[in-house]
Amino acid sequence: MSTFSKAITLILLTLFLSACNKGKKIPTLNFPSTDLSTENMIPKPLEAIATNEGFSLDQYTAISVSEKSDDLLDLIWFLSEKIKAKTNLDIVLADSETPQKGTVIYIEKTDALKQKGAEAYLLSITRDSLILSSSQASGIFRGMQTIRQIIPDNSNDTITTYKTWPIPTGEINDKPQFEYRGSMLDVARHFFSVEDVKKYIDLLAYYKYNILHLHLSDDQGWRIEIKSWPLLTKIGGSTEVGGEQGGFYTQEEYIDLVNYAARRHIMIVPEIDMPGHTNAASVSYPILNGNGIPPKLYEGTEVGKSTLDTRKDEVYTFIDDVVREISAITPGPYFHIGGDESHVTKKEDYIYFVERVQEIVRKHGKRMIGWDEIATANIDSNSISQFWASKENAHLAIEKNMKIILSPAKKAYLDMKYDTESKYGLSWSGYIPVDTAYIWTPEAYEKIPLKNIIGIEAPLWSETISNMDELEYLAFPRAIGYAELGWSIKENRNWEDYKKRLANQAPFLKRMKVKYYPSSLVKWNE
Numbered sequence: 001m002s003t004f005s006k007a008i009t010l011i012l013l014t015l016f017l018s019a020c021n022k023g024k025k026i027p028t029l030n031f032p033s034t035d036l037s038t039e040n041m042i043p044k045p046l047e048a049i050a051t052n053e054g055f056s057l058d059q060y061t062a063i064s065v066s067e068k069s070d071d072l073l074d075l076i077w078f079l080s081e082k083i084k085a086k087t088n089l090d091i092v093l094a095d096s097e098t099p100q101k102g103t104v105i106y107i108e109k110t111d112a113l114k115q116k117g118a119e120a121y122l123l124s125i126t127r128d129s130l131i132l133s134s135s136q137a138s139g140i141f142r143g144m145q146t147i148r149q150i151i152p153d154n155s156n157d158t159i160t161t162y163k164t165w166p167i168p169t170g171e172i173n174d175k176p177q178f179e180y181r182g183s184m185l186d187v188a189r190h191f192f193s194v195e196d197v198k199k200y201i202d203l204l205a206y207y208k209y210n211i212l213h214l215h216l217s218d219d220q221g222w223r224i225e226i227k228s229w230p231l232l233t234k235i236g237g238s239t240e241v242g243g244e245q246g247g248f249y250t251q252e253e254y255i256d257l258v259n260y261a262a263r264r265h266i267m268i269v270p271e272i273d274m275p276g277h278t279n280a281a282s283v284s285y286p287i288l289n290g291n292g293i294p295p296k297l298y299e300g301t302e303v304g305k306s307t308l309d310t311r312k313d314e315v316y317t318f319i320d321d322v323v324r325e326i327s328a329i330t331p332g333p334y335f336h337i338g339g340d341e342s343h344v345t346k347k348e349d350y351i352y353f354v355e356r357v358q359e360i361v362r363k364h365g366k367r368m369i370g371w372d373e374i375a376t377a378n379i380d381s382n383s384i385s386q387f388w389a390s391k392e393n394a395h396l397a398i399e400k401n402m403k404i405i406l407s408p409a410k411k412a413y414l415d416m417k418y419d420t421e422s423k424y425g426l427s428w429s430g431y432i433p434v435d436t437a438y439i440w441t442p443e444a445y446e447k448i449p450l451k452n453i454i455g456i457e458a459p460l461w462s463e464t465i466s467n468m469d470e471l472e473y474l475a476f477p478r479a480i481g482y483a484e485l486g487w488s489i490k491e492n493r494n495w496e497d498y499k500k501r502l503a504n505q506a507p508f509l510k511r512m513k514v515k516y517y518p519s520s521l522v523k524w525n526e
């Protein structure tokens, strides 16, 4: 922000405060020196400059906004709720009628930060005020996660007669390195309820993720209501791995998830995996089947046996309906078509299929994403390839000038075991301990040029997990490290420093009742 805009903000704030401060003012407290730059923020911000004093968050703190628009009021409601959950303080909305006695949190939307991007934010903290500025609600939301992280876990009860949570003063100037920072949840192998997914969204939001990719269909289950093809959920949604009950989201429930995520500035990317991984669809409607074997419900975990009949027009009518219905309830720009491991689809049929589906996705106003195999088809630079296994496919995508999402199974698969002792997970791409998950460089992975990388995503496949405790065991703490790889620049990442900040996530994880894997590589602050 320019010096001029900073000055304007300060003048407005001072005028506001003097209007409010008709009552008796609480004296500013003197805290022992604290250092903002060494706070336990994850992801590490771009720049943090400490001024080594303390802002008192306490019963006299009030919150105020630059404009009383719905989005800003909703954001401050969100922040107040989180402050209440952590400290039990009721932070009130300041207005000029109520005398303001103590410190102020001021949330400001300003065009001055526009050129830094929608998620960029600035946090200026002095002894009396904490000012969070961004050009967009999404930047304010990211900055609010930083505020949540720098509020101490415990109050200081000795410096004055009331409890105070001293926040270190200084300035944080922050923005993400990558525009796409995601995790994928496989709700097809095992179904996860709306409540489970919401908890996962809450955890991702705290670490500044902006994408949740939902793997909504596979051989073992179809998980989203399609009104024009009702048997998909009635039959295809009835099973999951291991023969449990299965389940699916009605469109209303899916919309509820989309809205819940949107409020946390997270976008849902829906995936319907095809032409392989389609047994659940083919059992529901055998006309779709292309592998020549009468389909049966499947509860095992082998892959690569199913395919749609890529040369039948009805199959494309089906896909058109599915993409149309899901796109209509998905505000984000992406539609993921899967495209992986279609081992029983002939190569020429696979290529024909992907090209035709790209047109369908485009027709419904979405941008196609697919696993890295899609780059073997003749598709255009608008589609996005998700690198999971094949360097060769990644380089085909580069030749086509496509963007790439980095999800290399050797580094970023949340469903790989930590080590030989892990209770859940697979190990086909190796073990991924907490340090291996963090110590790699997406910016230079497999010689993929930085300009092609749109971001990173950590997929969580669910063959071996069927409830929230098991999900959390695999996702945490590794998902926290992927958040930093997606957000923070390489110069700001360092395992030794990260490890200490990670250890201090324990109180938050405990508060959120997250059953994380307490890796012995980290000295958890429990």
Ligand code: ACM
Residues within 6 Å of the ligand: 340, 341, 371, 388
């Ligand atoms: C994948 O793991 N089959 C994308």
